[in-house]
Amino acid sequence: xxxxxxxxFAILCITFVAAQDFSFGKVSKAELSETQHPLEAExxxxxxxxxxxxxxxxxQNQGFLLETxxxxxxxxxxxxxxxxxxxxxxxxxxxxTREKVTGIKGYTFxxxxxxxxxxxxxxxxxxxxxxxxxVDLEKITMPDIKEGSVIEYEYKFTSPYVGNINEYxxxxxxxxxxxxVTFEAPSYYKFKKHYKGYYLIKPKETASSxxxxxxxxxxxxxxxxxxxxSFNEDRIDVNYSISEFNLENVPALKEEKYVSNxxxxxxxxxxxxxxxxxxxxxxxxxARSWDDIVKTIYRSENFGYxxxxxxxxxxxxxxxxxxxxxxxxxxxxxxxYVQNKVKWNGNYGKYTDVGVRKAYKExxxxxxxxxxxxxxxxxxxxxxxxxxxxxxxxxxxxMFPTLNGFNYVITAIEIENAVILLDATNYYxxxxxxxxxxxxxxxxxxxxxGSWTQISLMPENSAVRTxxxxxxLDDSGDIEGKQRTQFTSHNALSFRNIxxxxxxxxxxxxxxxxxxxxxxxxxxxxxxxSIGKPILESYAFSKEGQAEIIGDKIYFSPLxxxxxxxxxxxxxxxxxxxxFGYPWKRKVMMNINIPEGYEVESLPEIATVRLPDNLxxxxxxxxxxxxxxxxxxxxxxxxxxxxxxxxxxxxELYKILVEKEQEKVVLKKx
Numbered sequence: 001x002x003x004x005x006x007x008x009f010a011i012l013c014i015t016f017v018a019a020q021d022f023s024f025g026k027v028s029k030a031e032l033s034e035t036q037h038p039l040e041a042e043x044x045x046x047x048x049x050x051x052x053x054x055x056x057x058x059x060q061n062q063g064f065l066l067e068t069x070x071x072x073x074x075x076x077x078x079x080x081x082x083x084x085x086x087x088x089x090x091x092x093x094x095x096x097t098r099e100k101v102t103g104i105k106g107y108t109f110x111x112x113x114x115x116x117x118x119x120x121x122x123x124x125x126x127x128x129x130x131x132x133x134x135v136d137l138e139k140i141t142m143p144d145i146k147e148g149s150v151i152e153y154e155y156k157f158t159s160p161y162v163g164n165i166n167e168y169x170x171x172x173x174x175x176x177x178x179x180x181v182t183f184e185a186p187s188y189y190k191f192k193k194h195y196k197g198y199y200l201i202k203p204k205e206t207a208s209s210x211x212x213x214x215x216x217x218x219x220x221x222x223x224x225x226x227x228x229x230s231f232n233e234d235r236i237d238v239n240y241s242i243s244e245f246n247l248e249n250v251p252a253l254k255e256e257k258y259v260s261n262x263x264x265x266x267x268x269x270x271x272x273x274x275x276x277x278x279x280x281x282x283x284x285x286x287a288r289s290w291d292d293i294v295k296t297i298y299r300s301e302n303f304g305y306x307x308x309x310x311x312x313x314x315x316x317x318x319x320x321x322x323x324x325x326x327x328x329x330x331x332x333x334x335x336x337y338v339q340n341k342v343k344w345n346g347n348y349g350k351y352t353d354v355g356v357r358k359a360y361k362e363x364x365x366x367x368x369x370x371x372x373x374x375x376x377x378x379x380x381x382x383x384x385x386x387x388x389x390x391x392x393x394x395x396x397x398x399m400f401p402t403l404n405g406f407n408y409v410i411t412a413i414e415i416e417n418a419v420i421l422l423d424a425t426n427y428y429x430x431x432x433x434x435x436x437x438x439x440x441x442x443x444x445x446x447x448x449x450g451s452w453t454q455i456s457l458m459p460e461n462s463a464v465r466t467x468x469x470x471x472x473l474d475d476s477g478d479i480e481g482k483q484r485t486q487f488t489s490h491n492a493l494s495f496r497n498i499x500x501x502x503x504x505x506x507x508x509x510x511x512x513x514x515x516x517x518x519x520x521x522x523x524x525x526x527x528x529x530s531i532g533k534p535i536l537e538s539y540a541f542s543k544e545g546q547a548e549i550i551g552d553k554i555y556f557s558p559l560x561x562x563x564x565x566x567x568x569x570x571x572x573x574x575x576x577x578x579x580f581g582y583p584w585k586r587k588v589m590m591n592i593n594i595p596e597g598y599e600v601e602s603l604p605e606i607a608t609v610r611l612p613d614n615l616x617x618x619x620x621x622x623x624x625x626x627x628x629x630x631x632x633x634x635x636x637x638x639x640x641x642x643x644x645x646x647x648x649x650x651x652e653l654y655k656i657l658v659e660k661e662q663e664k665v666v667l668k669k670x
Contacts, residue, residue: 022049022178024071027109027150029116035148036077040175040252045081047176048150049073055184055240056162058212064186066165068157076149084174085142085151092161093134099159101138106153108144119144121153162189163273163286168245170201170267176250183271186212187239190275192287194399197267198575199250203243212236236279245269257568260440260579261396272400290401294444294452297389297406302351306372307387307448310380312357317377330381331413335422335431336531338374344425350389350406368409370424375411379448384414388421390443390457397441410438412445412455419445419455428496430532432459433489439581439640458640459582463489466587471560473628475595477547479560480540482522487535490582495535496528515561518543552669554595558604558622558631562588563661569651578642578650585636594628599670603629604663609653615639615646618653620660629665 021028037043054068074084085108091099106121121142129137142151168181185191195201214234253266274287298304320337321330342359347366352359356373359365365373371387378385389406391397398405413420413431426435439457446452464486471481487495499507504523512518519542526536547556557563569578594600603622610617616637623630635657642650 020048020178022051022071022073024152024154025107025118027073027107027116027152029111031073031075031150032109032111032116032148034075034077037075037175039249043081043175043252044076044078045084045174046075046077047072047172047174048075048178050176050179052168052180053182054165055182056186056189058186058214060213062160064162064189066159066162068159069154070157071152071154073150073152076145076147076151078147081174082145085145085149087140087153089138089140089155089157091136091138092159092164093136097160099157099161102156102158104138104140104153104155106140106142106151108142109150109152110144110146111148117144163276165191165271165273167268167270170245170247170269171197171199171250171253173252173254175252177248179245179247179250181245181269183243184240185271186210187241188276188278189273190277191271192274192400193243194270194272195268196270196399197265199267201245201247201267201269203245203269206242206244208240208242210238210240212238256571256574256576258578258580259576260393260581263396265576270399288401290405290444291452293401293403293405294389294446295450296403297350298446298450300351302355303368303372303387303409306352306356306368307376307379309356310376312360313373313377314380317380321381327381327383327415331378331383331385331420334377334381335374335424338370338377338424339427342370342373342424344370344427348392348395348407350409367423367425371409371411371422374422374424378411378413386412386414386445386447388412388443388445388455388457390438391440392437393440394437395440406444408438410434410443414445421457426493428493428500428531430489430493432461433493434459435493436490436581459490461489462583462585462636462638463487463491464585464587465491467562467589469588469590470593471590472593473547473554473556473595475549475554475598477549477554477556478542478544479546480542482538482540484536484538487537491584492535495537496531499525499528515543517545518561553601554598554667555664557662558592558629558665559588559590559633559661560592562590564654564658565662567651567654567658569647569654572651574644574647577644578647580637580640580642582640583636583638585634587634588632590631591625592628592631594667597670598667600624600629601666601668603665604660607656607660609656611642611649611653612646615642616650616653618657620657622665633661 031048037046049072051071052068054066056064057067059065076082076084089101091101093099104121104126108119110117121140125141125143127139129139131137140153142153170179214236253262255262272287274285276284276286317334320333324330324333341363343364345353345364345366347353349366349368352368352372353366354362354369356369356376359369360373375385375387388410390408390410391406392408395407411422411424413422420431421434422431423429423434423438429435434457439459441457442454443457444452445455467483467485469481469483471479473479508520508523512520520539522540524538527533528535543561546560547554603624606622607620608617618635619633621632
């Protein structure tokens, strides 16, 4: 019965969307009265309608231009949805050629005492922000926004860059009731469509014939009569290809834990210009392969040329590696030398900012300055080293070959059928322990001859965190004890980055606050600056109220304050993979001494859970000892990325993990 009601409700929602009037300004009382989205009740806002119509038109004296009209209607349910009352339009310009937006108009609709109130978007709600020499932002801020408002705006965007079509988004962070996207191009321009995301997008392809009117004028100089000007008009039939996308009830693209970049999963289509064939002109081809892109970057003065520059460091490197024959020892010395010699200025880039020579002299540079310098030094030392182009997590994965597809470069050493990845900007990094920003699926290793190969950036070795604890529980429910934790690989990198960013007193305060009302003494940490060695952290602690006393019994969770209390995977279904960044192992071994005069009445049961394909596991073991109990838990994720089809198993593993660590040990008075 429930399923039938849900199905009927969904059908009614679809019928309502189809019946709505989306003419500009025709907002209904039903839209204004709606207090929550019918399909996603938790949504802060919803896009009721989104119409985008793009066409390449011939404009007299200007040539072909891209003209796009946008019409949006958005419902705002609560204050968290107010951000949707703001809109930005990115405008690119170069010299006298620029994109522009015209015809902006908009209204905010509210219900006031049961009557519809309409507030017009005025000039003070529209302003331009200068971002760079080539980019402006046209900003729209809608007026009179309240909980329950419906906003609507419309504008026309014109661009002379017909070969650079923005992506069309079909998913947003809010639900989308209806979207209509149309792209029309004359047969002179040929485009290839690239799709991204998990939500199915399928266009309706049609064609039409139109006329382009070409006007010209000629002036005839008279000999026996006055000069005169004649006007000519030519009409040319042109075929247009039309792609139409019409979707309804598109779910919100929701941020979830352990996602590398949500933009990688947003459903979009990108039109890539691959060819221009104008009448009586040579055919121009624009489609590029990743091979073209990589070679173009390598030939750049700010990339490949920098690798060939060596005179500025020869004397220093000769002295550094004098008498050393082991190539890996040489590599380690050079890697550490660059890290200590040059400071990263925080800027990304596949190209150098100032050039390797200047960066070396001034002791500061961007990612490319440092890692191309490192690559060049390693090559000079006789080590097979090459740069690796990649896109950072924040930059996302690009779906077709483009120079903008890369924004970062690291160094790779190829030795004995293995590849060792290095990043000189990663001060606390180790070989093959890259910063999280660089762990973005794949990179492209570029060799000196211009060839390249695709390599995985995702770590294969697990980052391990092992904790041993000796604890004494007293009869008032308080604990005191000693804890020792060892961190390796990415866990050690994370620890070093956090520990180095504050002084020890601040670090301990944050640690105490994170655990909650714990008092730490006798704090000690080893190997913080000994990169490659595990971090060893130890301290004594005390914490109140870790057990509940009821009558003559004491109840407490076996992992005490280390217990996992919440499953991070709440959604029943997930369409994109779980990205942990790197494989990891977590082991905790606890020995808990119970109060005198008490004995163990009951313990949670032992449990073991394994993910399919050896992707991970969880083991919980608790036993009695002569002085109390012993607890050992081991959890591991053996792959940096868990595919979405294994998500139900991962969610179930965490469900059992949380339940098991929340179960109680029961002590009773003897």
